Amino acid sequence: MGVRVLLVEPPGTGSRRLAQALRAHGYDVVHAPTAARGDELVHSGAGVDLLLLDMDLPGGESTRLAGRLSGRLPVIALSSGPSQVEGLDDELLRPYSLTVLLARVDAVTRRALPHLSLARAQVDFGIRLEADTRCIHGPAATVALTAKECDLLGALMRSQGAVVTRQDLMAEVWDITWVGASRTLDVHIATLRGKLAASVGHVSSDREGACTRIDTVRGTGYRLVPAGAH
CATH class of the missing domain: 1.10.10.10 (Winged helix-like DNA-binding domain superfamily/Winged helix DNA-binding domain)
Known part of the structure; x- marks a missing residue:
């Protein structure tokens, strides 16, 4: 069974690129453009395993969503500055590279979801x-x-x-x-x-x-x- 990541981020080139990188890395990705839509997907039985959340959504939506879901799902925050939300599993400050982000997602997955594995065969490069x-x-x-x-x-x-x-x-x-x-x-x-x-x-x-x-x-x-x- 693979890991399903819920990406909550406004639509645009950045979100498409991030979703593509996650899929290429072996994750199943569902995208929500707003916190409200993300909340709906979590409670709709979509089988979300991990939340990747843009903390810069307007009106404090991100903080409220993170507060509701932290402890229920692993939450990784993507933000322009340190957030005040407690219980986050990780937080990346912009600008960040896809390499670092994917490494952090992998680390949280191994730590918080040890019963799940990435749906991809690994090539051993010896490094x-x-x-x-x-x-x-x-x-x-x-x-x-x-x-x-x-x-x-x-x-x-x-x-x-x-x-x-x-x-x-x-x-x-x-x-x-x-x-x-x-x-x-x-x-x-x-x-x-x-x-x-x-x-x-x-x-x-x-x-x-x-x-x-x-x-x-x-x-x-x-x-x-x-x-x-x-």
Whole structure:
């Protein structure tokens, strides 16, 4: 059985992008544009397991909804500043990256919903990405990343070995689709390859090999390849 996340956030590009990332990460997502609609879904038998709540809804709606549901459901707040609501399971302050948000959702799920599991098969890349501290933990070393490098590696790991297009990476990490910005992506991939190589203890490049590596898929994008794969 998978985890159903109720996302309460006004409609728009941000909410669509967040819902897509959660679904790609293995979560079942239902979206409510208002606190009132979110409350209805919780009480309608929709099978909600976790609440992801925008605390900046107008009129104090978010605070009231969080107060009613905390203790009944795990609640993760998304806010522009520290909230005064007690009993939250976690809170992320804007701006935050999708990599950090998904890591926090995973952590709350493991802690508060141990009887449920994500409905996805996991590829073992032989490394662990710690989004909060921006570090790769590998068999050879723990290596620090920049914020963008962390977001890039997180996006590649979430794809579970599938190709991620250049456009999708630029949209997720830089929130832009301007084609001319793709040179920035190439530079970040190059530095990330070097840090990944240091973490796993091998050369990481565009060729087959025994190490975990980032491959370029010509004309499309990049993919993270686990050790020993071809």
